[in-house]
Amino acid sequence: EDQVTQSPEALRLQEGESSSLNCSYTVSGLRGLFWYRQDPGKGPEFLFTLYSAGEEKEKERLKATLTKKESFLHITAPKPEDSATYLCAVAQETSGSRLTFGEGTQLTVNP
């Protein structure tokens, strides 16, 4: 059974304090790993897709990396507007278009 575990559950940072969120996965045949951002009371917003170990993607202050067992979302010099829940999801080769989501990391950036 596919498993996706995110840590920590919650993270508080001061503005400008860089950190990383973790997504560990157990999937037989990874087809893709996805990161989403979700603001309270809204639907998730797509950030990145990673396909293979060693791959990296960047967008503004966010950088996602992938190994064979986990992915990291690095946040450099965060701002209060980066506060949100960050969700990780995986697609498996034999599961068609289905995604399996982790439980998310709630990030709060204080000014």
Next chain:
Amino acid sequence: DGGITQSPKYLFRKEGQNVTLSCEQNLNHDAMYWYRQDPGQGLRLIYYSQIVNDFQKGDIAEGYSVSREKKESFPLTVTSAQKNPTAFYLCASSILGRTGFGYTFGSGTRLTVV
């Protein structure tokens, strides 16, 4: 602008009632999905459909039903058999064969049992 529209934003259900959540997309996406989100539990898949007139159960389909009569529409009915329906419901869509684009989500419906 293309996107997914979920309605209503808030819905209240009495015990024993069936309610239907609407999901419409104008993205010309092939596949559509319904997820349930509870605090601290992430997103759990209820049903999904990859083609009109066909759909598959997800991980928590009991107490729910769906239809896919049109490519643009994928309504979810929460039946009285669903014992704990209070949750945030999210509809999503995707292009089949284009894994890299991920899902596009609607803004959600918050269902409360009163």
